[in-house]
Amino acid sequence: MMDSLFNFASLTVEPFTFVVNPQKRIYWGYLLSGMLFAVLVLWLSKQNLRSAFVKALGPKVWLHPSSMQDFHWLIFNHVLRVLIIVPVIGGSLSFAIHLNRFAIKTWGEGNFWQVAEWQMLAMFTCALFVLEDFTRFLVHYFYHKSPLLWRFHAVHHAATVLTPITLYRIHWLEMIINSLRSLIVVGTLSAVFIYCFENRISIYDVLGLNIFNFLANTIGANLRHTSLWVGFGYFERWFVSPAQHQIHHSSAEKHIDKNFGAILSIWDRLFNSWVPSREQKVVQYGLAGQDVNVPENFLASFWGESSIPIVKRK
Numbered sequence: 001m002m003d004s005l006f007n008f009a010s011l012t013v014e015p016f017t018f019v020v021n022p023q024k025r026i027y028w029g030y031l032l033s034g035m036l037f038a039v040l041v042l043w044l045s046k047q048n049l050r051s052a053f054v055k056a057l058g059p060k061v062w063l064h065p066s067s068m069q070d071f072h073w074l075i076f077n078h079v080l081r082v083l084i085i086v087p088v089i090g091g092s093l094s095f096a097i098h099l100n101r102f103a104i105k106t107w108g109e110g111n112f113w114q115v116a117e118w119q120m121l122a123m124f125t126c127a128l129f130v131l132e133d134f135t136r137f138l139v140h141y142f143y144h145k146s147p148l149l150w151r152f153h154a155v156h157h158a159a160t161v162l163t164p165i166t167l168y169r170i171h172w173l174e175m176i177i178n179s180l181r182s183l184i185v186v187g188t189l190s191a192v193f194i195y196c197f198e199n200r201i202s203i204y205d206v207l208g209l210n211i212f213n214f215l216a217n218t219i220g221a222n223l224r225h226t227s228l229w230v231g232f233g234y235f236e237r238w239f240v241s242p243a244q245h246q247i248h249h250s251s252a253e254k255h256i257d258k259n260f261g262a263i264l265s266i267w268d269r270l271f272n273s274w275v276p277s278r279e280q281k282v283v284q285y286g287l288a289g290q291d292v293n294v295p296e297n298f299l300a301s302f303w304g305e306s307s308i309p310i311v312k313r314k
């Protein structure tokens with residue numbers, strides 16, 4: 001009894017160790033490199049560094065009720081993930097092995113090709129990155145377009161201030177859907193490669209992350225959930241900048257349902273939801289003006305933002 005109470009208590013404080021875990025977005029190294037990148041961009045774009053940083057990351061932001069909700073979701077979702085989601089959903093590797101067995105039973109032995117190890121590494125790393133990024137975009141798109149799913153995704157958009165912790169402010173149902181998406185995508189792609197090639201599959205990783213995700217984290221993925229206005233200029237045609245995700249969080253009518261992308265912005269261009277940050281300005285984050293009564297505490301939004309009517313969105 002005491003043991004399980006102790007385990008539960010340690011689970012609730014575990015999210016605070018994410019800052020020393022390089023597989024987590026809020027790892028100190030990514031926070032630091034992101035800040036340095038922001039300093040460089042803000043300095044080049046002649047913004048006032050001191051006031052931008054105080055406004056974005058000062059105590060007023062961290063102690064804001066919206067940030068408190070972010071922390072509640074961070075802790076709640078972590079406990080839920082460790083105690084229920086991971087044991088029930090399982091890992092993508094066992095999913096891939098089952099799929100591979102099914103493919104062999106149905107179509108006979110695979111292993112059609114063998115390629116050099118570096119070719120396999122390059123192919124699998126790129127395929128996984130592109131497929132993960134596209135399916136993330138697609139699921140995000142449906143969170144906004146489905147009136148029912150929007151109720152749950154609105155928990156993330158109800159944040160009125162942004163900090164790197166806002167990344168973890170997602171409704172538990174959204175977290176379950178995201179975990180399933182990841183399991184299916186990683187598992188299926190792995191199974192296809194295992195079935196088709198004689199090679200062992202592997203990804204090119206740095207600190208346990210796909211090299212592309214590592215680069216995105218290093219170049220400032222954490223800045224997306226801050227008010228530091230960091231745009232990528234011409235490169236926003238290919239990569240989502242922090243400022244573009246801030247536009248995604250903007251409550252202004254013209255910014256609603258724009259910039260769904262995670263890392264690549266080509267999907268937004270294909271789906272007509274791409275807005276570059278140049279000549280844009282975000283005045284307010286959140287759901288103001290959308291006829292939503294956002295509850296000021298975590299428990300009130302436990303079943304989603306229930307004041308949102310389930311009617312077709314524009």
Ligand SMILES: [Zn+2]
Nearest residue numbers: 140144153248
């Ligand atoms: Zn969204």
Ligand SMILES: [Zn+2]
Nearest residue numbers: 156225245249
């Ligand atoms: Zn966000």
